[in-house]
Amino acid sequence: MPPRPGPVSTFQRERAAFVFDLETQARILRANPQAGEIVAENLRGLVGSVYRLKDASVTMAADARGNVYVQAKPYGFYSYNVPRMCNDLVACLLHWADILVNTDGRRTDGIVVDSIEGMLASLGF
Template identity: 60%
Template sequence: MSRLGYATHSNSVTRFKEERAAFISNLEANANTLRDHPHAAGEVADSLYGLVDQVRRIKVAAVAMDAIRSDPYVRAKPYAFYSHEVPLMCKDVVASLLHWADILVNTDGRRTDDIVVQSIRQMLVSLRF
């Protein structure tokens, strides 16, 4: 593999890992903020809406990375995991983010902060990519 190929390969994997780590960190921060300050539900909802773009970047990075099967990180998952499975998972993550943001601002008089915190925690535990 040429040095240029290696750089592209390394950058693709690094980009995916960085996008994933940033998303997880931001999602944890939202859960912690909401847990510690339930009155910040509107701000957390805005932040959850903002995470949709971050999930889209994860999806793009995953698809690009999957084309490079020579990396052990990519080979550790089944063939086409990052180009097929991760985009499907990202679609579900986006749906959850939008749902949580919506129930935080459209509460119908109910407290929804704890439900969202628990749901975020569950997602963080079960995230497969």
């Protein structure tokens, strides 16, 4: 049975899409360290996904206040904490893309893959 359309399912869908896309970039980079420029471009493209996630979080906090999914977290989590985390994610994505492109001949793919996987393991929402 598909989820009902609404702010909670929109947030969950945006979160799942972002996590999947980011995991895919880590897998690509781990499998092919030479794909740094392609992954860097894809990481920059994920910035739009993070902004959609941020907007979905704020909308969910406003429109679904009484929902159990929203109430399971402390007050202000989806309206304040998640948008702040999303701002940090944008900075990380751009930083990782920059590291992959501006390598000065050094191999930086492992650093970026480890950073992505660490961030995904500790994603707070």
